[in-house]
Amino acid sequence: MAGFFQKLKGAGSGVSKSDSTASLKTKKDEPPLDLTPVEKLLHNAGPVREDGSDKFFGLENFGNTCYCNSIVQALYHSEHFRENVVNYPPPSPWGEPNGTERKVNVTIRPPPAPSAANGNAAGPNKPRQSFSGGQLAPAVPPLRPEDKPDSPEYKKKQAMIKGPVLELAQETADPSGMEECTFTGLRDIFTTLIDSQSRTGVLSPQRFLDIFKRNNEMFRNSMHQDAHEFYGIVLNDVIANVEANGKRMQEAAESRRKNDPSQPADMALSTADAGSGARTPGTGWVHDIFEGVLTSETRCLTCETASQRDETFLDLSIDLEEHSSVTSCLQSFSAEEMLCERNKFHCDHCGGLQEAEKRMKVKKLPKVLALHLKRFKYTEDYSRLQKLFHRVVYPYHLRMFNTTDDAEDPDRMYELYAVVVHIGGNAYHGHYVAVIKTKDRGWLLFDDEMVEPVDKNFVRNFFGDKPGMACAYVLFYQETTFEKVREELDAEGMDEVKLATQAADLATTVELVNGSVSAGTSTSLLSKLNSQPLPPVDEDEKLATLDLIKSAPTEIDLTTPNGHSEAHPLVAAPPPAPAVMTEADKAATIPPKTKSEIAREKKELKAREKADEKARKAAEKEQVRIAAKERQEAVQKMRETVRLEREQLQKAIEESKQMAAEEEKRNKRDNTTTDTATATSSEGGGGPGPGEQDPSSTPWNGFLNRASRTSKSMTRKSMTRKSFAFLHIGQNNNHGKDDDKTDRSETSENRSDRGGESSSATAGAENGNGNGNGTAHHHLHDAPPPPTPPHQNGTGKHSHLLPWSTPRSETAPVAGDILRNHDKDKDKDKAPFKERFSFSLGRKKSSKFLSQS
Amino acid sequence: MPMIETNNILSNPTGPEYQFLVGEGKFRDPGLYVLKEDLHLATPPPHPSEAPIVNPNPLSTAPQPATAGTRLTLLNLDVSPLSSALYRTTSQSEGARGSIPEHLDESQSSTDARESSSDVGRINSTEVPPFASNAPAFGEGNTLLAPVAQKDANKRRKPKNNMTKSNSSFISRVINHEALSKRLQERARDGLFAFANVNRAFQWLDMSSPLKAEYLTKILFTKAHCLCHDVNKVTKSSTHIDVVMGFSTGEIIWWEPTTQRYTRLNKNGIINGTPVSEIRWIPGSEHLFLAAHMDGTMVVYDKEKEDGIFTPEEESGPRTSGDTNGTGRVNYTSQIHVHKSVHSKNQKANPVAVWKLSNHRINAFAFSPDNRHLAVVSEDGTLRILDYLKEELLDLHYAYYGGLTCVCWSPDGKYVVTGGQDDLLSIWCPGEAARGGAALVARCQGHHSWVTSVAFDPWRCDERNYRFGSVGEDRRICLWDFSVGMLNRPRALAQQLEEKAHA
Numbered sequence A: 001m002a003g004f005f006q007k008l009k010g011a012g013s014g015v016s017k018s019d020s021t022a023s024l025k026t027k028k029d030e031p032p033l034d035l036t037p038v039e040k041l042l043h044n045a046g047p048v049r050e051d052g053s054d055k056f057f058g059l060e061n062f063g064n065t066c067y068c069n070s071i072v073q074a075l076y077h078s079e080h081f082r083e084n085v086v087n088y089p090p091p092s093p094w095g096e097p098n099g100t101e102r103k104v105n106v107t108i109r110p111p112p113a114p115s116a117a118n119g120n121a122a123g124p125n126k127p128r129q130s131f132s133g134g135q136l137a138p139a140v141p142p143l144r145p146e147d148k149p150d151s152p153e154y155k156k157k158q159a160m161i162k163g164p165v166l167e168l169a170q171e172t173a174d175p176s177g178m179e180e181c182t183f184t185g186l187r188d189i190f191t192t193l194i195d196s197q198s199r200t201g202v203l204s205p206q207r208f209l210d211i212f213k214r215n216n217e218m219f220r221n222s223m224h225q226d227a228h229e230f231y232g233i234v235l236n237d238v239i240a241n242v243e244a245n246g247k248r249m250q251e252a253a254e255s256r257r258k259n260d261p262s263q264p265a266d267m268a269l270s271t272a273d274a275g276s277g278a279r280t281p282g283t284g285w286v287h288d289i290f291e292g293v294l295t296s297e298t299r300c301l302t303c304e305t306a307s308q309r310d311e312t313f314l315d316l317s318i319d320l321e322e323h324s325s326v327t328s329c330l331q332s333f334s335a336e337e338m339l340c341e342r343n344k345f346h347c348d349h350c351g352g353l354q355e356a357e358k359r360m361k362v363k364k365l366p367k368v369l370a371l372h373l374k375r376f377k378y379t380e381d382y383s384r385l386q387k388l389f390h391r392v393v394y395p396y397h398l399r400m401f402n403t404t405d406d407a408e409d410p411d412r413m414y415e416l417y418a419v420v421v422h423i424g425g426n427a428y429h430g431h432y433v434a435v436i437k438t439k440d441r442g443w444l445l446f447d448d449e450m451v452e453p454v455d456k457n458f459v460r461n462f463f464g465d466k467p468g469m470a471c472a473y474v475l476f477y478q479e480t481t482f483e484k485v486r487e488e489l490d491a492e493g494m495d496e497v498k499l500a501t502q503a504a505d506l507a508t509t510v511e512l513v514n515g516s517v518s519a520g521t522s523t524s525l526l527s528k529l530n531s532q533p534l535p536p537v538d539e540d541e542k543l544a545t546l547d548l549i550k551s552a553p554t555e556i557d558l559t560t561p562n563g564h565s566e567a568h569p570l571v572a573a574p575p576p577a578p579a580v581m582t583e584a585d586k587a588a589t590i591p592p593k594t595k596s597e598i599a600r601e602k603k604e605l606k607a608r609e610k611a612d613e614k615a616r617k618a619a620e621k622e623q624v625r626i627a628a629k630e631r632q633e634a635v636q637k638m639r640e641t642v643r644l645e646r647e648q649l650q651k652a653i654e655e656s657k658q659m660a661a662e663e664e665k666r667n668k669r670d671n672t673t674t675d676t677a678t679a680t681s682s683e684g685g686g687g688p689g690p691g692e693q694d695p696s697s698t699p700w701n702g703f704l705n706r707a708s709r710t711s712k713s714m715t716r717k718s719m720t721r722k723s724f725a726f727l728h729i730g731q732n733n734n735h736g737k738d739d740d741k742t743d744r745s746e747t748s749e750n751r752s753d754r755g756g757e758s759s760s761a762t763a764g765a766e767n768g769n770g771n772g773n774g775t776a777h778h779h780l781h782d783a784p785p786p787p788t789p790p791h792q793n794g795t796g797k798h799s800h801l802l803p804w805s806t807p808r809s810e811t812a813p814v815a816g817d818i819l820r821n822h823d824k825d826k827d828k829d830k831a832p833f834k835e836r837f838s839f840s841l842g843r844k845k846s847s848k849f850l851s852q853s
Numbered sequence B: 001m002p003m004i005e006t007n008n009i010l011s012n013p014t015g016p017e018y019q020f021l022v023g024e025g026k027f028r029d030p031g032l033y034v035l036k037e038d039l040h041l042a043t044p045p046p047h048p049s050e051a052p053i054v055n056p057n058p059l060s061t062a063p064q065p066a067t068a069g070t071r072l073t074l075l076n077l078d079v080s081p082l083s084s085a086l087y088r089t090t091s092q093s094e095g096a097r098g099s100i101p102e103h104l105d106e107s108q109s110s111t112d113a114r115e116s117s118s119d120v121g122r123i124n125s126t127e128v129p130p131f132a133s134n135a136p137a138f139g140e141g142n143t144l145l146a147p148v149a150q151k152d153a154n155k156r157r158k159p160k161n162n163m164t165k166s167n168s169s170f171i172s173r174v175i176n177h178e179a180l181s182k183r184l185q186e187r188a189r190d191g192l193f194a195f196a197n198v199n200r201a202f203q204w205l206d207m208s209s210p211l212k213a214e215y216l217t218k219i220l221f222t223k224a225h226c227l228c229h230d231v232n233k234v235t236k237s238s239t240h241i242d243v244v245m246g247f248s249t250g251e252i253i254w255w256e257p258t259t260q261r262y263t264r265l266n267k268n269g270i271i272n273g274t275p276v277s278e279i280r281w282i283p284g285s286e287h288l289f290l291a292a293h294m295d296g297t298m299v300v301y302d303k304e305k306e307d308g309i310f311t312p313e314e315e316s317g318p319r320t321s322g323d324t325n326g327t328g329r330v331n332y333t334s335q336i337h338v339h340k341s342v343h344s345k346n347q348k349a350n351p352v353a354v355w356k357l358s359n360h361r362i363n364a365f366a367f368s369p370d371n372r373h374l375a376v377v378s379e380d381g382t383l384r385i386l387d388y389l390k391e392e393l394l395d396l397h398y399a400y401y402g403g404l405t406c407v408c409w410s411p412d413g414k415y416v417v418t419g420g421q422d423d424l425l426s427i428w429c430p431g432e433a434a435r436g437g438a439a440l441v442a443r444c445q446g447h448h449s450w451v452t453s454v455a456f457d458p459w460r461c462d463e464r465n466y467r468f469g470s471v472g473e474d475r476r477i478c479l480w481d482f483s484v485g486m487l488n489r490p491r492a493l494a495q496q497l498e499e500k501a502h503a
Helices: A002-013 A016-024 A037-041 A066-076 A079-086 A114-120 A152-162 A182-195 A206-215 A227-257 A266-270 A284-290 A326-333 A456-462 A482-507 A510-519 A522-526 A540-554 A560-565 A576-589 A600-638 A644-682 A699-714 A725-732 A737-754 A756-767 A772-782 A791-798 A813-818 A828-849 B089-094 B101-126 B180-186 B314-322 B484-488
Strands: A056-059 A107-109 A165-167 A200-204 A292-300 A306-313 A316-318 A337-339 A345-347 A352-354 A356-364 A368-373 A376-379 A384-387 A413-423 A431-437 A443-447 A450-454 A470-480 B009-011 B019-022 B031-034 B038-040 B070-076 B171-176 B192-198 B201-206 B217-221 B226-231 B243-247 B252-256 B261-265 B276-281 B288-293 B297-302 B337-340 B353-356 B362-367 B373-378 B382-387 B392-398 B404-409 B416-420 B424-428 B440-445 B451-456 B465-472 B476-483 B497-501
Touching (some): A066 A182, A066 A206, A066 A413, A066 A443, A079 A182, A079 A284, A152 A443, A152 A450, A182 A200, A182 A206, A182 A227, A227 A470, A284 A368, A292 A345, A326 A368, A345 A356, A413 A482, A431 A456, A443 A456, A456 A470, B070 B226, B192 B226, B243 B276, B297 B362, B373 B404, B382 B416, B404 B451, B424 B451, B424 B476
Parallel strands (some): A056 A200, A316 A368, B362 B404
Antiparallel strands (some): A107 A165, A292 A306, A345 A352, A368 A470, A376 A384, A431 A443, A443 A450, B019 B031, B226 B243, B243 B252, B252 B261, B276 B288, B288 B297, B297 B353, B337 B353, B362 B373, B373 B382, B416 B424, B424 B440, B451 B465, B465 B476, B476 B497
16 A cells, blocks of 8 residues: 555656656566656556567667668568568478578667766767757757757667667578578568567667668768668568579579589579569568559550550659648549650550550559658759648548559558658758557657657648648558458547547646646646557556546546446546546656747746746636535535545545645746756757758769669669659659759650650659649540540449448449539639549549449 | 738738639539638737747647637528528528638628528428428426526526626637727628637627628637637527637637626536537527537537536446446447436536547537437547437448548438548438438549538528538638439439639
8 A cells, every 4th residue: 555655646746756666666677767658658568479569669870860760660560561571481391491590699788877878878870860959059058959858869868778779780690591681681670679578678770771781872871861762772672682582492492302402593593584474482472562553544645545554563652732631642643644745655556656645543552552752852943852841631541542443452441550750851851750550559659769659649740731840751551441440440539538638738728727736737737748648557456546546636536436436447447537647647757847949038938927827826726626625525425435445545635736736836936947948959949950961062962873873773673663752753843944854854764764654654643743734635635525434334233332331332323423523614724723623533433433332 | 830910801802713613514504603802810829828839849749739720600690590390591501611711702602692591491391391390409308407487588698707807817818899889789780790719719700891800809718729619599689699619628618799798617627628629509499509529528518507527327327338348348339328318307507418429539510400410520430420309329420531520411401411531522311221222422522631611502402402512621612512313313413513722
């Protein structure tokens, strides 16, 4: 009971230390540091899982390697991919080379002594970017960004101190005989994480980066790199590595069969016609997971011959329009385009360059759909890549509209599971983080070494229009089913409730906050980090205590009555409960110093305001408390089932409340001063940090070089066009003639690689992006209704629609028709919009909504 | 980020980009929609004591206050509430609401059509309604809820507190127009009032006045954002207007503008502490209104009752706990959970009734024109049709994907239209599934981003043809027509839609 009371006090008084030490008693070899939110999240997680789904490690940043960290995290948390990576190569049937267990060469870096850690906790390579707080030299010298408990820098440092830091710096020999390559590097990371006995910590992926940089010259510097480009190269490397290995194994098997060991295995490799031929066994999984197929249908406007051409993709690069949604951008991606003028189509049928109409549809949907939002656009004015801050909303779930009629399961449901966010003002600077939905721990923010639970709505902070220049850059959607989605939504409601409550708290007036009396520190509390999801508590007992602790200080008691009138405490988790819990979470977990980061003048003003406010507050508080007490008594009478223990608790709460109130007042005074002091150092955050490269000097060259390099290295895979953001971004811009020329030249470069058709497609695709250029033609060829609309034959079958449980069939009958467009004769100045729009209504729909019955 | 201003701006833009032609196709004459006036409502700056919204750390996990953009309600004192024999089409017309102030043009044109409202009445009265037209009042049969007979029918009870003299820290400032009483006296009786909430501001405007840009009253709240509001159509008169507002703190204010008095309900979130995403007077009721809280709870309040401590009542106890089927998970797909019934005997204090629909945020709800049903859409992508008189769940439908954000009924109550995060408008025929048909009538594709609001145009709807409009995050307004014959014979179906890229 004593420990219990201590806990209670801790919760009530807002001293997180006592709380965490209390709970720390259950963990043995942890240093007596405060529990991080992730650790709280995992507090009662039970035995370590074997599939690695409960490992939440940060990744060390070696100076601008956040592009790697964010992508690796996203890859790791794709269940399919992780499983397949660590299980490849499969144990060979001959048991020969794989007899020994693969052992990754991990060293655990000794944690730096906390005192010494002050200087270089972050790791050996120092020039790292700090996006928040950065470039303006701190006016108050002693306060560095990493000294502020709320800053990411501080948290990262703490993560390094806390460890364990798993270092992957040495070469690991692979018993199966695979050469060291990108794939093995990645696999070693995954295996290390899965094998780790700790659920949290930091992994230092040095070896992986070394290997990767060895193979990819352009990444051999400490500059800011493009995460999406990195993603594409890594996947291509993995595919190549796996295929090469498959070949090798096949070869080995054959030679073994032939009993002719003299034949060198790599002969087969050199004679490879593998690209087109049948895949080697056991290597299909990479394709299965990430690879989709796009069909481009091109119709020559001279001879009306339609030709189709398939190409595979590992992700879709979509152009952005202002104030649009991902759904809509995907549709423009598939919108019809004209191939004309310098971009004509070489028609085999009528021989020669002709005007043509082309559109891209998805023929095969991948299990993991990566959407690359083309946020970086080449602008002639600055002759550099500019970042687009368009607001582009993305839903948690998605279905594709732009599938072909013969696509398999064209209606499949995708769920958003990872968002790679770019923070920064342009393509040459900034920082990447990943926000990832984990299997059963909700959403987490992975910011290099730091891992932090966030609530579901946090994911929506990166639509692009918010201050702070943080925008979603790559979205990862993974395959799911309608039923799974429903189930999950039914289960997860609690988060929503909590969120709403927090929002309410924030916007609350003083007196309202003080509804939760003692802990209610109103303003100082409000700006604080406070979004970890509910700690999942397994034991009933725990929940019961939590419930009491949390709800008690509020005095309002919406929830506790519940908990007590019910026989079983678990049942007592009605939605209001978490609302109250978070309130107290705040009290329990938040360090006493607040870091609301605004400019100093504002701060001072606020300080004055605060003083005034505080007087009122105090009076208000008193009133509320009295009122609350009365209410409390009333409730008490109402409930006869209240146990004796509860009364004890009440007393304790009163005590702790008073303590907290006093403490709060003190804190607040402190805060006011510290705030003023720190404000300047954080001014204008979000810009490039001091450690970053000079933006004007090298990067553009870098990109050009890279361009030639990549187009070479990527020809093997047809993903080139779709994934190759930096080259094609510029093509959006059809305003300037010169620019146009650039486009062409770039595309022709592609052409040499991949043949004329797809290159023209490229330009055409960019063309359609909202300016009149392409759309006028749309109009032209829109007029004769597309010859293929299969509405009619489709609709007949759908006279009985299934009920709501099968959403696909619901969409069927009328939808296709209802949306048929009749606005041919509209005023012309609206033409661009309308035509494009109408198009999307006409054909696309028909194919989309006409489901199989 | 919205601009921060203090004054409303009225402009009269002209030119082709401010009008659009609705090509009515074969069914209607073409119509030209012209933007007459563009009234831009000021977005108030945050209260000085409010935590700064701009956090330099974009990854900050600090919670942001709930906002709901701008919501607008129009009120015409002259149109008396229709007798119960008719559909309450007025509620549709007056409830027209744009989530973006620029869309006032929509309501402007509606005023032109007001003279045709009798027309609508005729149509409705000649048509045999599918439901009994005399819907019982909500909570009928519970004598405790029977309205207390008032001595003077014309004298309505006012809220308790004086708003202008209030020293509540909830309200920051109340600014009345200097000539408020004069303006109220001199205004045309049939003119439109407008009420709008923009973040922490609430404005009362007179749309019939040449000074329409100058508010009659503006209330600035301290920190709480007003997310929604509604005006009572039953009690309105030139001396009395009942307005309820829902706040991000979960609190509710009942405000009477003509006397500037107010009452706070759900004070300190004592009944429910989560933000109010939608609030509506229960049709035909003088006292009761329904608020949707963001934790998926719907609460009926009585404007004149005190807040009580709310604990789910025993009668619903077995129902709630019984559904936690072993997994500890409550099943919300088959029924709503009545935490307190309107028929409860304990009606001394608020809440009057509490229903728990799901754990997810309720984004919007709408009463059916016959006052029997309630359509509720939620962040989890569901459309629920409730019989709110019986407190029962009738239908449950799902979005194509993503959450549903807005909902409305056709004026005849036959169709429900929802808009959502799948960029689609979905037309539903509630009850059709039970009759063996398809509840989903159509999905309409046209917006380029999430749909934020939808409303029928009652003057363009008759027995067979319907028009509704929608606005979305893509800053477009789309008008949609559909017709019954087309729906039944899909092959011949056509639907036009027009859109206008916003200036």
